[in-house]
Amino acid sequence: EAAVTQSPRNKVAVTGGKVTLSCNQTNNHNNMYWYRQDTGHGLRLIHYSYGAGSTEKGDIPDGYKASRPSQENFSLILELATPSQTSVYFCASAPGHYAEQFFGPGTRLTVL
Amino acid sequence: GDSVTQTEGPVTLSEGTSLTVNCSYETKQYPTLFWYVQYPGEGPQLLFKVPKANEKGSNRGFEATYNKEATSFHLQKASVQESDSAVYYCALSEGNNNAPRFGAGTKLSVKP
Numbered sequence A: 001e002a003a004v005t006q007s008p009r010n011k012v013a014v015t016g017g018k019v020t021l022s023c024n025q026t027n028n029h030n031n032m033y034w035y036r037q038d039t040g041h042g043l044r045l046i047h048y049s050y051g052a053g054s055t056e057k058g059d060i061p062d063g064y065k066a067s068r069p070s071q072e073n074f075s076l077i078l079e080l081a082t083p084s085q086t087s088v089y090f091c092a093s094a095p096g097h098y099a100e101q102f103f104g105p106g107t108r109l110t111v112l
Numbered sequence B: 001g002d003s004v005t006q007t008e009g010p011v012t013l014s015e016g017t018s019l020t021v022n023c024s025y026e027t028k029q030y031p032t033l034f035w036y037v038q039y040p041g042e043g044p045q046l047l048f049k050v051p052k053a054n055e056k057g058s059n060r061g062f063e064a065t066y067n068k069e070a071t072s073f074h075l076q077k078a079s080v081q082e083s084d085s086a087v088y089y090c091a092l093s094e095g096n097n098n099a100p101r102f103g104a105g106t107k108l109s110v111k112p
Helices: none
Strands: A004-007 A010-013 A019-025 A031-038 A042-049 A065-067 A073-078 A087-094 A107-111 B003-006 B011-014 B019-021 B023-026 B032-038 B045-050 B056-059 B062-065 B075-077 B086-093 B106-111
Touching: A004 A087, A010 A019, A019 A031, A019 A087, A019 A107, A031 A073, A042 A065, A042 A073, A073 A087, B003 B086, B011 B019, B019 B106, B023 B032, B023 B086, B032 B062, B045 B056, B045 B062
Parallel strands: A010 A107, B011 B106
Antiparallel strands: A004 A019, A019 A073, A031 A042, A031 A087, A065 A073, A087 A107, B003 B023, B019 B075, B032 B045, B032 B086, B056 B062, B062 B075, B086 B106
């Protein structure tokens, strides 16, 4: 049973549109993370959370918002999507920063 | 700030040859170090982690030693297999107030 799931798995959006990427974890982990993965850049941290109601900015937060309404769910929101946000997005959970992160399968987002 | 630098890919090897992926880091404290592996179409997964300086981690024939003096954590395998073809990420975590940081990833292709 997959412990970290993401939806949708693929998304095509238009420039200027709103996009919400969802992540659910059944690990009961406090920490959750959103990364984007681009060739040559590896995994770059967008936002993370220490628990319900908490969101923190990562290294590249501009153009993205995050929401953590519950222990299990962590969303990434692109209010005004741009083509530069075309990427593969990964969600992860962990008990703490020192611990192993468990990643979801990724969401491929294309902004036209 | 913290940073992780690893061997630039892609790396192409023949089955049975040895692998070294270099990883160097910069940090003000003593981090926990990780190697993650990402197979095609999947999210990254932990290969192993090493929390203490001068200790070695290993899994599936891969190993790395946490070298505090050289600030390095090089990944090695004596004899690679085609099934080792993947992207390998070096990562560090400095503490529970600092989110983990990943290198740019090294894509390995192993030819039969």
